[in-house]
Amino acid sequence: MPTERKSSQELQALLDAAVDGIVVIDHAGSIQSFNRAAQGLFGYLSEEVVGRNVSVLMTDEDCATHDAHLARYLESRVPHIIGKGREVTARRKDGTVFPASLSVGLVTGENPPRFVGFIHDITAQRQTDTEAHRLQDRLMHVSRLATVGEMASGIAHELNQPLAAIATYAHACDRLLGIPDPEIDEVRVALKQIAEQAVRAGDIIRKLRSLAKTEESQRTAVDVNAVIEELTDLIQSDAKAHGVQYWRELAPNLPKVVLDRSQIQQVVLNLVRNALEALALGQLNTAQILITTRCNRDGDVEIAVRDTGPGVDSVLVHKIFDPFCSTKPTGTGLGLPISRTIVRTHGGALEYQPNIPAGACFIVKLPAIRTDQP
């Protein structure tokens, strides 16, 4: 009939004007309509695919699940994916694939029912995401290097100690052996010390390198206390160089946390650096940094970095996590925002509160692995 024909042409024009690919299938998965955008996306002409099973547009993996979805819906009439968008991998005529967002609608009032699928190519979006991730990783690495760089003078000093001891012990041995009837036991003790100090110097360098190296983000279930302990030498030397006392109170038997060790260490070092710089502004008599760990009431693990400095000005409290809001003349203003991003990607939170009786307290909250769940 002419009216029916007219409305069918109108519908096709409508479908062809759509930006997204639109594919209509029957209850068995057979393609009934394939709009112009879909032809562009998949590289098939409409007549090449109409009548064929929709599985030609999918990877083999998605095929199986798609058939299962269809069968389940037809049996139960309970929608699982209808009305919801999901990400799938679509297959073109030439066999290449692209990431797509698929949303499925039900053509109502028909039995057996038909389905309409809207396909949106998300390749560009994926690339942007990947690029953003890569940049974020790079930024984290750069900021970690900056933190390490800031600590360099403390580390250089720390490295000088074993080197000075080695040189002096060696000179002493040389002189002791020049004396007639030397005390060999003393020489032996000194030689042992030389070996120990060389190992100590090696340890310092290894720690520095492990902190500075670029590595793929690796998350493993670890003991947070061990992560803090590994930083002890670095923090201790930096604190000492600033005339600051460093304490730690680590709660025993903490539940493990899945985290990227070097990223969380970067966060802690950054907080310690901030504390050292804050302490340099105040009275040095009681300059202290305290790191504590505990399992809080929610079962999450908390790392708190406290200092006895002036604390954060109440005017700035709401801005300290904003990028480029640095109070330090040489600060990039990225330390805290990057730290917060890192902690958030771990599903945790980084918060500030004033320390009692004075100073600042930054708390890193990390979700612990639940032992009551399989």
Place this chain on the structure above:
Amino acid sequence: MKERAPVVFIVDDDDAVRGSLRLLLKSVGLAATALPTAQEFLDKYDPQQPGCLILDVRMPGMSGMELQQQLNVRGATIPVIFITGHGDIPMAVEAMQQGAFDFLQKPFRDQDLIDRIQRALAKDVTTRTELNERSRLRERLDSLTPREREVLALVTSGKPNKIMAADLGVSQRTVEIHRARVMEKMHASSLAQLVRMVMDLNETATPEG
């Protein structure tokens, strides 16, 4: 009075650095006392003990610089050799300005340290001799009568006896007697020597030079 043997004090918080320095000093026959904190040194400090101090600039608690300030406040004369880590040069310069004897950057050659220690110990001996000399002079000065002091001041400012007699309202003969007594009490054999003594004493009168 018999001089006590000099002791080299070492204050460094690093066990290995302290231990190695003590052994090095022992190997060259120098008596050494090694302490881990500046406070322990201050607690044990005996101004009568000759020696010198090898001091680490950076230490937790009281730093080397703070110890030096404390010693300055107490008027201590012990020569201080600072040992500094890499990049502590500005601190070393400040230490020198505060009156440090010398400084060395870690790690150092043993001979460099030993040479500096020898020089520091020699400096300590000189300082102590000078101080003893001055305290003896001070004693002699204290034995003068008020009139003799007046005469001393006038003589050393170059006044002839005749003028002094007029200034003091006494006879020239009396001035000559006072003057002879001053020379005798101060153990001065010439006017030049007496002038020198007065200059030395004036230096001690303003110890913060």
